Amino acid sequence: MNAPLKQHLIDPEICIRCNTCEESCPIDAITHDDNNYVVNADICNYCMDCISPCPTGAIDNWRVVAAPYSLEEQLSWSDLPAQQELESASDGGAVEALEDDIDALLEEARKGLGGKPVAPPSASKPSVNLYNRGKPAMATVTGNFRLTHADADSDVRHMILDFGDQPFPVLEGQSIGVVPPGTDAEGKPHQVRLYSIASSRDGEKPNANNLALTVKREIGGVCSNYLCDLSRGAKVQVTGPFGATFLLPNDPAANICMICTGTGSAPFRGFTERRRRAMPNAPGRLTLFFGARRPEELPYFGPLQKVPEKLLGKHFCYSRVPGEARVYVQDRIRSEAAEVIALLNEEQTHIYICGLKGMESGVEEAFSDVCRAASMDWSELKASMRASGRYHVETY
Ligand code: FAD
Secondary structure, eight states: OOOOEEEEOOOOOTTTSSSSHHOOTTTTTTTESSOOOOTTTTTTTOOOOOTTTOOOSSEEEEEEEESOOOHHHHHSSSSSSOOOOOTTTTTTHHHHHHHHHHHHHHHHHHTTTOOOOOOOSOOOOOOOOOOBBBBEEEEEEEEEEEEOOOSSSSSSEEEEEEEETSSOOOOOEEEEEEEOOOOOTTTOOOOOOOBBBOTTTBBTTTOOOOOEEEEOTTTTTTHHHHHTTOOOOOOOEEEEESSSSSOOOOOOOOOEEEEGGGGGGGGHHHHHHHHHHHOTTTOOOEEEEEEEEEEETTTHHHHHHHTTTOOEEEEEEEEEETSSSOOOHHHHHHTTHHHHHHHHHHHTEEEEEEEEEHHHHHHHHHHHHHHHHHHOHHHHHHHHHHTTTOEEEEOO
């Protein structure tokens, strides 16, 4: 009999096929076809670089096997096989040792060694993967209204999903999966899409078993159009919750610096509401840099005007107001350098970036510039902030 080995596998039932794992694997051990994302056991060296970036945790699956599952086998799966029975007089100890080995490696990855993202130390422990495609939660739409102005080009909606008597515990910063009904052009069920939770852990209104989403209608998009067109009373299949690092610190002294565009504002609505409800007099400051083309395109523009500056410092940046210079979030970070440096100099400051893929690089360049002007080293600071659970990016 072959010596058992630990095999890294991806759960096809939870995976949303976002390609993040394939992009983050430094040795091309991850590949995919139209059906699944899979890990090549001949190449994978357990570096764990793919674990934290995965938005659902589908990547975090392991089996001790006598012989590795081939790529062909993995590509054909619709769910993960159970752990094989390997216990025997000859290999029992080896199996246990390998399982301990995997646990140790994962623990290391979760601690963020090497600068990988980790949760803020004072964050509450999140529940993840309570529901999947095979066993989704059934939510009822209890609200769906447009957030952007009637004249705006973009249709962004505030949606409320109620879970009735099904337990669906969430934390601010987590996401849920939505299963769009129907099939794609090849007759396969549509993939699950993720949406950030835009409400506080205790519901859209305190003590309700519901949550809010901020959904942008994408032209030709399957799930966003499905959601945006739903009426009150409609039922939605939901998976998750997902996300174990992009979380709000419970420490009232934590300064939270939030940088977003568009629907990237969703988790920050949840963060702000949590602070307002749970610790309105917290000494830590909340600061928001929020970019949009015009005020009319900015989700939550009206409600945000009413949030007092004492609770939330706001920097709105507009890139398409006729007759005005284009201002992006990175420009505003530069022009508010004194405030930004003061925040970066405090050990209890956490940075969160959320929005479209690609915004991170512009924001980072701005941080790098303001730090250079203040004789600080941004790359060093960022690495230490990441390692201590104080630098978080979620872009899509
Ligand atoms: P898809 O059908 O997946 O299409 C993707 C793109 O291709 C669309 O832009 C669409 O315009 C284009 N396209 C597809 N078919 C056609 C066609 N036939 N012709 C022309 N163009 C086409 N989104 C939010 O709105 N709010 C959130 O809070 C949010 N949070 C997220 C959090 C995470 C962690 C992640 C990973 C993603 C998040 N997203 C969020 C994005 C969301 O998951 C979806 O990707 C988004 O809603 C688009 O999905 P879709 O099914 O509508 O588009």
